């Protein structure tokens with residue numbers, strides 16, 4: 136589903152001494168099915184932008200359209216809540232049901248779905264998130280590992296079949312293996328269902344690996360908007376706001392010094408680098 140922002144601004148704690156213009160006249164158009172990484176320094180407005188798009192806060196000015204709905208009041212935001220799945224930074228803080236099944240089915244239950252259909256939908260969502268239905272459905276959400284609990288939270292969102300998935304640092308605090316696993320599930324779901332994914336992350340390597348587009352915010356403004364393949368061309372600007380090179384980007388710098396003429400400018404993934412090295416070895 137397409138997301139369109141025009142001069143969108145959000146002021147937090149408006150009317151209090153703590154007011155803050157967290158989003159400052161941002162205009163972007165995100166076509167249906169894009170996987171967008173949202174990056175930027177701490178406090179740059181990433182969560183606020185995601186919450187505005189997810190209908191959790193009301194923008195103060197500008198226009199926000201999701202699909203054919205203009206999201207400017209409570210009634211239109213109700214449509215939004217059905218279309219958007221929002222996974223918060225520590226989703227385990229929002230688990231209140233006593234079994235994994237009940238937690239994942241909670242949203243479906245509220246929508247009045249028939250129990251047989253609901254069980255099928257919960258099973259599908261658990262499998263999509265890499266969870267064994269038979270083994271885990273009757274467990275307490277607090278008797279599964281931290282990584283599994285994140286996947287339970289992801290399954291609960293997938294069960295409602297959203298058209299837009301917003302993920303606010305869903306892998307924070309997880310080890311490398313579990314992070315990769317969750318991101319691979321998200322990528323597969325994105326590809327299978329062609330849903331639009333907005334993925335907030337501080338990890339440049341994840342943004343480069345999984346996204347089709349990187350948006351960078353700074354002080355509430357849109358600072359950069361580029362394809363991951365343009366990361367090296369954008370580097371000077373990004374460095375100014377505290378971006379640090381990944382080991383792969385550092386290695387590409389080293390290669391560039393030696394193979395300046397033949398190193399393609401848009402390499403940004405390990406598999407592309409491997410192909411380049413193989414071509415050098417073969418003398419192509």
Ligand SMILES: Nc1ncnc2c1ncn2[C@@H]1O[C@H](COP(=O)(O)OP(=O)(O)OP(=O)(O)O)[C@@H](O)[C@H]1O
Pocket residue numbers: 147148153154155156157175176177178179180181182183184
């Ligand atoms: N309830 C609030 N009232 C006033 N200011 C707020 C409130 N919540 C956040 N802010 C401020 O708004 C700005 C944007 O916050 P936001 O959480 O959107 O940033 P972020 O980029 O997601 O940060 P982080 O990477 O640290 O999660 C920050 O300066 C923050 O201090």
